[in-house]
Amino acid sequence: xxxxxxxxxxxxxxxxxxxxxxxxxxxxxxxxxxxxxxxxxxxxxxxxxxxxxxxxxxxxxxxxxxxxxxxxxxxxxxxxxxxxxxxxxxxxxxxxxxxxxxxxxxxxxxxxxxxxxxxxxxxxxxxxxxxxxxxxxxxxxxxxxxxxxxxxxxxxxxxxxxxxxxxxxxxxxxxxxxxxxxxxxxxxxxxxxxxxxxxxxxxxxxxxxxxxxxxxxxxxxxxxxxxxxxxxxxxxxxxxxxxxxxxxxxxxxxxxxxxxxxxxxxxxxxxxxxxxxxxxxxxxx
Numbered sequence: 001x002x003x004x005x006x007x008x009x010x011x012x013x014x015x016x017x018x019x020x021x022x023x024x025x026x027x028x029x030x031x032x033x034x035x036x037x038x039x040x041x042x043x044x045x046x047x048x049x050x051x052x053x054x055x056x057x058x059x060x061x062x063x064x065x066x067x068x069x070x071x072x073x074x075x076x077x078x079x080x081x082x083x084x085x086x087x088x089x090x091x092x093x094x095x096x097x098x099x100x101x102x103x104x105x106x107x108x109x110x111x112x113x114x115x116x117x118x119x120x121x122x123x124x125x126x127x128x129x130x131x132x133x134x135x136x137x138x139x140x141x142x143x144x145x146x147x148x149x150x151x152x153x154x155x156x157x158x159x160x161x162x163x164x165x166x167x168x169x170x171x172x173x174x175x176x177x178x179x180x181x182x183x184x185x186x187x188x189x190x191x192x193x194x195x196x197x198x199x200x201x202x203x204x205x206x207x208x209x210x211x212x213x214x215x216x217x218x219x220x221x222x223x224x225x226x227x228x229x230x231x232x233x234x235x236x237x238x239x240x241x242x243x244x245x246x247x248x249x250x251x252x253x254x255x256x257x258x259x260x261x262x263x264x265x266x267x268x269x270x271x272x273x274x275x276x277x278x279x280x281x282x283x284x285x
Contacts, residue, residue, distance in 0.1 A: 086163025
């Protein structure tokens with residue numbers, strides 16, 4: 001009979017696979033707390049000081065409702081466009097090889113690097129009556145600058161990379177053998193996309209669209225130049241919050257900012273819930 005000696009560590013703690021986990025986790029949580037949680041907590045506490053009655057009066061005032069309605073509607077229009085265009089762009093970048101593909105791929109990140117104010121000025125110049133695009137649209141009676149369409153275009157420009165960059169890695173990691181198997185069984189290209197490809201990228205696609213919508217809600221720099229900032233017409237909610245700050249109406253600014261934050265958090269929570277539900281339904285852990 002042979003005996004096997006088992007070395008028992010003196011300390012009861014198990015050895016961690018990743019060295020320095022405690023330190024890195026502490027630094028990460030500290031960063032999240034200082035940069036993210038503290039500003040959010042300060043905004044929530046400031047909103048709590050207002051009181052529910054005063055808060056409701058602020059957010060239901062005609063000017064605030066008009067700004068929120070414009071912001072949400074324009075963000076929805078931009079998100080619908082980005083969902084279709086972002087999916088198409090991610091498909092082109094991952095499924096086709098052509099000259100300039102790397103350049104096109106790099107250009108998708110321009111909205112991240114370009115100052116939003118510069119983007120707003122450029123879009124205003126392009127879509128004005130004597131601009132490159134505006135001179136073509138004006139004879140047809142189509143006006144973009146100082147309308148909701150201009151606001152939606154500015155929001156779309158700044159948020160489209162979120163859809164592209166969330167869908168693109170999933171498309172790159174898809175196993176081509178699954179598509180080949182479906183094709184060998186006689187499935188059409190549209191059926192393969194609908195039954196094989198899209199279910200696999202649907203969680204990432206939903207997350208990208210939701211983040212793009214939340215980003216559009218808070219857009220400021222790219223919008224104020226092309227919107228015209230006309231009260232009750234083309235005034236966005238973030239600009240109205242800044243106006244309230246300039247008027248030293250801190251309660252009004254906090255109420256508007258808190259409303260935008262609540263809308264974004266609700267959408268992100270709903271997106272994460274739907275994503276986890278689809279993953280469980282598909283057997284993904």
